[in-house]
Amino acid sequence: MSVEVTCTINGEQHVLPVEPAETLVESLRLRLGLTGVKKACGTGDCGACTVLVDGEALRSCILLTASMQGKSITTIEGLGTPDNLHPVQEAFVEAGGIQCGFCTPGMILTAKAMLDKNPRPSDAEIMEGLSGNLCRCTGYVKIVDSVHRAAEKMAP
Amino acid sequence: MRKLRIVGQRELRTDAIAKATGRVRFTADMRRKDMLTGKALFAAYPHALIKNIDVSEALRVPGVVTVMTAKDLPGRNGYGVMIQDKPVIVESKTHYEGDAVALVAAVSDEAAREALRRIKVDYELLPAYDDPREAMKEGAVRIHENHPVAEDGNILVTLKLDRGDVEEAFAQADIIIENDYETPIVEHCYMEPDVCIAEPDPLTGGLTVISPAQAVYANRRSLAGVFGIPHNKLRVVSPLVGGGFGGKEDSCLDVSAMAGVLAVKCDRPVYMELTREEVFRTTGKRHATYISHRLAATKEGKVLAVDVRTILNKGAYVSMGGMKEPLHAVTMRTLVYAAGAYHVPNARARSHSVFTNTPYACAFRGFGVPQATFAMECQMDELARRLGMDPVKIRQINMLRHNDRTITGQVMLESRGLGLGECIEKVAERFGWDKALPAAAGPVKKGKGFAVYMYGTGIPLLFEGSNCYAHLQLDGTLSLAVSSTEIGQGLNTVLAQIAAETLGIRVADVVVELSDTAKTPDSGPTVGSRSAVLVGNAVLDACAKLRERMLTVAARYMFAKTDPRDITIEDGVVSVIGKPELKQPLSAVAAKAYASQVPLAVVGSWYPPQASFSAEDGQGNPCHAYAFGAQAVEVTVDVETGVITVQRAVMACDVGKAINPVNVEGQMEGGSAQGLGWALMEESIMEKGVMRNPTFHSYMIPTIEDLPRLEPIIVEHPNELGPYGAKGVGEPATIGMAPAIRNAVWDALGIKINVIPLTARQIIKSVKEHEQGR
Amino acid sequence: MTAQTFYNPASIAELLDVLDKFKEKVVIVNGGTDVVERLQTGRVAPPPDAIMYIRNVAELDYIREENGHVAVGGITSYAEMLSSPLCRQFGGLMQALAEIGSPPIRTIATPAGNIGTAAPAADCNAALMALGASVVLASKTGERALSFEELFSGPQKTCLRRDELIREIRIPVNKTATSAFIKLAKRKAQDIAQVSACVCLEAEGDVCKNVVVSLGAVAPVTVRARSMEALIVNKTVDDAVAAVRGFVPSEASLRSPRNKAYKEAVIGVIVGRAIKKAHAETAGRK
Structure with a gap:
């Protein structure tokens, strides 16, 4: 028996009929075609599927879509466009924080949620904030640089 | 030579914006609702006879379209990178946990999973081997009854290298160092799981398979027979790859074979994605090694000889493991690099690759070289210690220099780039090697460690040609096509830079079409740190031809009576040198060429000098050029808890020419991070063929907090044969971290440990064994 | 089969009705960081008929001080506790919270959820046990309280009845005690404890007077190590640290041969360090 969930996704209201045990990552990818949300582990361990729920970075592979009633969800598609990048996206592009790109959407959204709370994080705070997002390509150096760069761009 | 305008610049990646906005489509993002779901029933027991399979209940599950066992396959039941020894579905015996026993296609994931639960398999268990030293013993149960190339029971192959007079050298030696080393099975942990879309092609009567493969042409050659179709009817496409590190050379064969046979059977598109746990349990791994290493040296610190025996855990199938023909694979590389990056006049090496019931061992960033180098770099540290010499000094004494021969007899030439000395100096200087570490008090000890390495560019003796198409458009833009994959390394950017530099256009005016057998020529697999160099040279060849044609056309039709040598092309503008008022846009010259019957499409190719390697004695020239590197780390070790923290890591790599320094740094940083994981925390724990840690919360890879701020240094000793001097950089940086960390831990604790990972345990x-004075 | 019905109660009463109706056939989803994954892979036994998401029961979301304890509601997250001034008085608890998962996990995961999961390595459970916390269980038939020592019955098992909800966690306020938590893991972030220890200490000067030691990941459940406490009481800090060093408490029951020797070697070390850390905080308070 499906559940009807009304929520806001990337600024648009959606009414989704979903299965009780359906995860948000599956709903976003398969029902709405928001494939920027990546599924890499399915166990909440890697952070690739991170989305923003009411501004908080959460893992969509361990969230039930049925629990999203009334929530506002932002995926990477809702952050910026190629012609109008969000400063965090711009910073990752410029600072070389992207290699294969599979962890990138989750990394960017986690960084964005962190910067919204802490606009000028230290190295240690960046590392703590991104410690749940696995990247196998970069060695993280340029990801730390990207977040600093984003903080500079977002500074008032 | 013209002054470089684009090569060597920190160009932004051409795919970065598409990736940053989540708009780029990886394979899984192309799933459509009309596709069936494919799933595999993997072996319940890693080594067992299959007595009976009953799929009748599974077929009754609503929504199930087909259930296949080995008897239902459309073609050859075997494939592999080097030899076709891995069945798509096993018939009568399982060899490891990742063997598929049956395949299911269904209209939903749920139905497919339910069908798997209802397949009944009767097994008769056999003893399962995790350790090749057990599996190679006399009397061990044979894992493959009739393997096409296995030499002796479970021993797939024994390869050897002999140079000089090893016995005599040991007899003359002032000092002999003898140790046994062990390195673990590790997982690639690319973030994108293995996935395939297989779709019948009604136009050709063939099949299209889309997967994040590292080698589309190799996949075509390996799989066409599995589907029972000729090579040209199998279209293999690899969209962007979400990390591979060598693993997706094999793993995408696995998932494509399974999805493909289901698609053929059902005549419908099939989507198959492995769960992360399935990726862990079923796909390839780094070869675990057991290395017995003897080293002979003079009291002045000159190494006279090495005598090395390596046993490699092959796992269940050959993959890239190594045979006598073709030779170039992981086993062979453990011979070639048995003496590291040093001039060692006498050498004997034996490498045995042995089947076990663990996942097949395959290519993994470094291809056997990290294992061999780990042993040698540990030996060198011990030599320094025993002689009371500085670890850097001992490496400088023995490092390969111009005209030195390696243990394969290859002559090292500065003209191919030989920057090891500079790497060592720069690392030592940046690190402050000469400064003593502050004395530590309490349970936390400090130490520093050093390591050097070399790594050959490419995979000669397997496939070492590269081809590309280049097609100049009438608006002055360029289309390039290569079968290589963009795997995160930034190849599309690097090739665009080479093309733009060579032809004289802007990077933004180049589009690189990648990895589709229907659209791109065979540029070889994306492995072996080869693409920027070998494919780069093919691109350079094509663009040089185009440039030549444009200069000729311009000279003939546009700037009358001008010698083509006096014309140049920069930023898409063709002009007469010294007469900037005489200029035409490249589009105008291209249009003139088009109208004048001058072809605008060319094939570029490059083949390095023929490599050689003798199966008799391991002598020859295995690679045309080598990258070199040095690495220094500082660690702290808590002797009471065993916790190691890498405080600093400085690394230099001689890459010939950094075509894009950001990408090169990215490779060095990422490679070092993988090396750190290998050294400290990564290991697939096998118990009688069953993996105990198949998740990202039980198999540890480094998080951002596990790494210090890595400090890469680019060193450039040009390779005369590389594009603009380049050498391969993808894999080398993985090599130095583990021995440097192990040597630093020795420095910190005064305890020699010859096994990685150096877990707290x-x-x-x-420490306990040391205290008990074992 | 997968669950057919989804409940999203807005009140405790509504929640308890559903629990009473389905009992073991309903799965409670709180933070979901553990159970949602198990639902996906069919590892929830018995297979549930219903899923109940309890995060919208606003009356379960609180941290307050009352009657000599700090009360934490059944859906309150780790992140809320970390930023709560009321929780700051429990040093060991704060240190344990900071070690859990990563920030996105702490945003949504809850102590009540992890108590329900009863993982032997759960960081917060070890801290709560040392602090003498208890849980209040609610059902349609009433409420009862269980101490942490009574709570866990086996690996991933609690003494909760299937119609009971973890409504509240109570941490007694003890102004004379200080606490410290230490965890060893395989890497520096987002990792499950290899061994963890929490020490809650009342000292007079340098002498340990009252102490509670809890250990994570050394037995099928989080355990209180009374055998270690006996070695500590009435000793000076230095003597206590020396006494526990190398000591393997009888409450530890280590079965995996792979990790046994390691865990045995480090239990005393981290308990000793936790004693020192807790004592240093005592000194800091004065």
Whole structure:
């Protein structure tokens, strides 16, 4: 028996009929075609599927879509466009924080949620904030640089 | 030579914006609702006879379209990178946990999973081997009854290298160092799981398979027979790859074979994605090694000889493991690099690759070289210690220099780039090697460690040609096509830079079409740190031809009576040198060429000098050029808890020419991070063929907090044969971290540990043994 | 089969009705960081008929001080506790919270959820046990309280009845005690404890007077190590640290041969360090 969930996704209201045990990552990818949300582990361990729920970075592979009633969800598609990048996206592009790109959407959204709370994080705070997002390509150096760069761009 | 305008610049990646906005489509993002779901029933027991399979209940599950066992396959039941020894579905015996026993296609994931639960398999268990030293013993149960190339029971192959007079050298030696080393099975942990879309092609009567493969042409050659179709009817496409590190050379064969046979059977598109746990249990791994290393040296610190025996855990199938023909694979590389990056006049090496019931061992960033180098770099540290010499000094004494021969007899030439000395100096200087570490008090000890390495560019003796198409458009833009994959390394950017530099256009005016057998020529697999160099040279060849044609056309039709040598092309503008008022846009010259019957499409190719390697004695020239590197680390070790923290890591790599320094740094940083994981925390724990840690919360890879701020240094000793001097950089940086960390731990604790990973558990065990004065 | 019905109660009463109706056939989803994954892979036994998401029961979301304890509601997250001034008085608890998962996990995961999961390595459970916390269980038939020592019955098992909800966690306020938590893991972030220890200490000067030691990941459940406490009481800090060093408490029951020697070697070390850390905080308070 499906559940009807009304929520806001990337600024648009959606009414989704979903299965009780359906995860948000599956709903976003398969029902709405928001494939920027990546599924890499399915166990909440890697952070690739991170989305923003009411501004908080959460893992969509361990969230039930049925629990999203009334929530506002932002995926990477809702952050910026190629012609109008969000400063965090711009910073990752410029600072070389992207290699294969599979962890990138989750990394960017986690960084964005962190910067919204802490606009000028230290190295240690960046590392703590991104410690749940696995990247196998970069060695993280340029990801730390990207977040600093984003903080500079977002500074008032 | 013209002054470089684009090569060597920190160009932004051409795919970065598409990736940053989540708009780029990886394979899984192309799933459509009309596709069936494919799933595999993997072996319940890693080594067992299959007595009976009953799929009748599974077929009754609503929504199930087909259930296949080995008897239902459309073609050859075997494939592999080097030899076709891995069945798509096993018939009568399982060899490891990742063997498929049956395949299911259904209209939903749920139905497919339910069908798997209802397949009944009767097994008769056999003893399962995790350790090749057990599996190679006399009397061990044979894992493959009739393997096409296995030499002796479970021993797939024994390869050898002999140079000089090893016995005599040991007899003359002032000092002999002898140790046994062990390195673990590790997982690639690319973030994108293995996935395939297989779709019948009604136009050709063939099949299209889309997967994040590292080698589309190799996949075509390996799989066409599995589907029972000729090569040209199998279209293999690899969209962007979400990390591979060598693993997706094989793993995408696995998932494509399974999805493909289901698609053929059902005549419908099939989507198959492995769960992360399935990726862990079923796909390839780094070869675990057991290395017995003897080293002979003079009291002045000159190494006279090495005598090395390596046993490699092959796992269940050959993959890239190594045979006598073709030779170039992981086993062979453990011979070639048995003496590291040093001039060692006498050498004997034996490498045995042995089947076990663990996942097949395959290519993994470094291809056997990290294992061999780990042993040699540990030996060198011990030599320094025993002689009371500085670890850097001992490496400088023995490092390969111009005209030195390696243990394969290859002559090292500065003209191919030989920057090891500079790497060592720069690392030592940046690190402050000469400064003593502050004395530590309490349970936390400090230490520093050093390591050097070399790594050959490419995979000669397997496939070492590269081809590309280049097609100049009438608006002055360029289309390039290569079968290589963009795997995160930034190849599309690097090739665009080479093309733009060579032809004289802007990077933004180049589009690189990648990895589709229907659209791109065979540029070889994306492995072996080869693409920027070998494919780069093919691109350079094509663009040089185009440039030549444009200069000729311009000279003939546009700037009358001008010698083509006096014309140049920069930023898409063709002009007469010294007469900037005489200029035409490249589009105008291209249009003139088009109208004048001058072809605008060319094939570029490059083949390095023929490599050689003798199966008799391991002598020859295995690679045309080598990258070199040095690495220094500082660690702290808590002797009471065993916790190691890498405080600093400085690394230099001689890459010939950094075509894009950002990408090169990215490779060095990422490679070092993988090396750190290998050294400290990564290991697939096998118990009688069953993996105990198949998740990202039980198999540890480094998080951002596990790494210090890595400090890469680019060194450039040009390779005369590389594009603009380049050498391969993808894999080398993985090599130095583990031995440098192990040597630093020795420095910190005064305890020699010859096994990685250096987990806290291992440290405490070693400390206890040391205290008990074992 | 997968669950057919989804409940999203807005009140405790509504929640308890559903629990009473389905009992073991309903799965409670709180933070979901553990159970949602198990639902996906069919590892929830018995297979549930219903899923109940309890995060919208606003009356379960609180941290307050009352009657000599700090009360934490059944859906309150780790992140809320970390930023709560009321929780700051429990040093060991704060240190344990900071070690859990990563920030996105702490945003949504809850102590009540992890108590329900009863993982032997759960960081917060070890801290709560040392602090003498208890849980209040609610059902349609009433409420009862269980101490942490009574709570866990086996690996991933609690003494909760299937119609009971973890409504509240109570941490007694003890102004004379200080606490410290230490965890060893395989890497520096987002990792499950290899061994963890929490020490809650009342000292007079340098002498340990009252102490509670809890250990994570050394037995099928989080355990209180009374055998270690006996070695500590009435000793000076230095003597206590020396006494526990190398000591393997009888409450530890280590079965995996792979990790046994390691865990045995480090239990005393981290308990000793936790004693020192807790004592240093005592000194800091004065």
